[in-house]
Amino acid sequence: MTQRPGNQLFDAYFTARDMREVFCDQGRVQAMLDFEAALARAEARVGLIPLSAVAPIAAACDAGLYDFAALGEAIATAGNSAIPLVKALGKQIASSDAEAERYVHLGATSQDVMDSGLVLQLRQALALIENQLAQLADSLATQAQRFATTPLAGRTWLQHATPVTLGMKIAGWLGAVTRSRQRLQQLKPRLLVLQFGGASGTLAALGAQALPIAEALAEELQLTLPEQPWHTQRDRIVEFGAVLGLIAGSLGKFGRDISLLMQTEAAEVFEPAAPGKGGSSTMPHKRNPVGAAVLIGAATRVPGLVSTLFSAMPQEHERSLGLWHAEWETLPEICCVVSGSLQQARLLADGLEVDAARMARNLELTQGLVLAEAVSIVLAQRVGRDTAHHLLEQCCKRAVAEQRHLRAVLADEPQVTAELSGAELDDLLNPAHYLGQAQVWVERAVAEHNALTV
DSSP: OOOOSSOHHHHHHHSOHHHHHHTSHHHHHHHHHHHHHHHHHHHHHHTSSOGGGHHHHHHHOOGGGSOHHHHHHHHHHHSSSHHHHHHHHHHHHHTTOHHHHTTTTTTOOHHHHHHHHHHHHHHHHHHHHHHHHHHHHHHHHHHHHHTTTOEEEEEETTEEEEEEEHHHHHHHHHHHHHHHHHHHHHHHHHHSBOOOOTTTSSOGGGGGGHHHHHHHHHHHHTOBOOSSOOTTOOHHHHHHHHHHHHHHHHHHHHHHHHHHHHSTTTOOEEOOOOTTTTOOSSOTTOOOOHHHHHHHHHHHHHHHHHHHHHHTOSOOTTSOSSHHHHHTTHHHHHHHHHHHHHHHHHHHHHTOEEOHHHHHHHHTTTTTGGGHHHHHHHHHHHHOHHHHHHHHHHHHHHHHHHTOOHHHHHHTOHHHHTTOOHHHHHHHTOGGGOOTTHHHHHHHHHHHHHHHHO
16 A cells, blocks of 8 residues: 655644644645745836736636755755746746746745745644634633642642642633733734845835835735845744744643642543543553643744744844754644644643542641641731741651651640631631632632634
8 A cells, every 4th residue: 555755653742733734745835835925916006017917827826836856856956946846937937827827926036935934834733723722722711710728738849748738729820821822912013024136135126116016015915014035034933933842842831730649649630531542552540641741742842943943033234054953843733733732732621631639638648747737827917927938848858757646746845836826727727718810810800811703
C-alpha cells in the first residue's frame, strides 16, 4: 500500500487538523496566488494594466492547477517558492491568454509574494487560535466557578502548604489564557499588514503609480498598508511567534499541574477518561496523562522554535541571506504545535474529573500541620508574633515526632489553651475556613474573561 509522505503518525496527537491545513502545500501556494490575483486587480484599478488581463490571471490563481512536487524540486534551485510559482503561473496564463501573461507579477518581488502570502495564512491561523483560546477560556471559567470553594492542598516547592481551592488554581490558568487573548488583539494591527516593496523596497518599477497600487492591493487583500515595506524588519512576525510561545508556556503550566494532580500519590484531578486513552502496553492498570503530555511537550518545543525567529532578526540590508529562509518552516510549525496544545487543553478543561473527597483526605496527610499558620496568626495577636511562632514551631515538631494530630498537641499545650478554646482550635484547623480570597480571585478572573468575551 502506497503511503503519502507527511507526519501522519503524530499529527493527530500534536497538531490541530485545521491549522495543519492552513500551512500545508495547498495553503501556502494558494496564499501566494491570492496575492498575485489581488495585485492584478489593484493594478487594473489604477490603470497600470488592462482590465481584460485580470480574469485570465485570476483564473490561473488556483492552487489546484499546480504540481507541488515539481514546485518543490524547482525551489531547491531557485532558492525560494515564489520564483518557480510565478514562472508556472505565467505559463498557465499564457496557455489561454498570451497577452495577459505580460502583466502578471508586475512590480513585485519574490519576498512580496511570500511574505504577503504568509500574512494571509497567519490571518487564518490567528482566527483559529483566537477561537481555540476563547473556547478554552469559556470552559476554564465554568470549571473555576464550579470548584471555587473546593479546598485542596496548596503546594509550594512540591510540598503541602496552606489550603487553596481548585477553582482558584483553575482561575490562574484562565487568567493566563485571558492575557494571551489580549496580546493577540493588541498585535493584530501590527501583524496583518501588506508586504509590497519590489526589488529593494522602493517600488521604483511602478513609478508614480506605486503608492496608489499599494493602497489598492492592501484593500484587495483586506490588509493594512504599513508605513513602508518590511522585508528585513521581522519584528511583526517575531512578536506573533513570541506570543504563541507565551501561550505554549501557559498551557504547559496547565498540563504540568494536571499531571502532578494525577500522580498516584495525589490522585485529586484527572484527565477525562476515554476508551484506550492513557493506557500502557504492559500495565493494564495505568491511566497516563496523555493530554497533559502534549501541553508539556509543546511548552518544551516552542521556545526553541521562537528562539530561531529571534536569531533570524538581524537581517542584512534590504534582503536577507539565510535568516529569512530560517523562518519559512519555523513560524508555521509554531502555529501547528500551539494549535495542537490548545486542542488537547480544551479536552482536558471540558472533562476534568475531580475527586474532592481525596483532596480532603490529602489535606489531612500532615495531620493539621498545613494550618499551623492560621493558629499562629491568631495566637500572635494575643501573645506576640515571636512567641506565637516559636510556640507553634515546637508544637509542629512534637506532632511530627509523636505522629499525632496538631490539634491534639495544641490541646496539651497550656500556653495555647490559655488563649484559644477548643472550639476556636477546631475552627482554625478547618481547611474550609482558611481559604482567604480564593473565591474572590475566581470571581475576578471570570469577570475579566467575560469582559473580553463581550
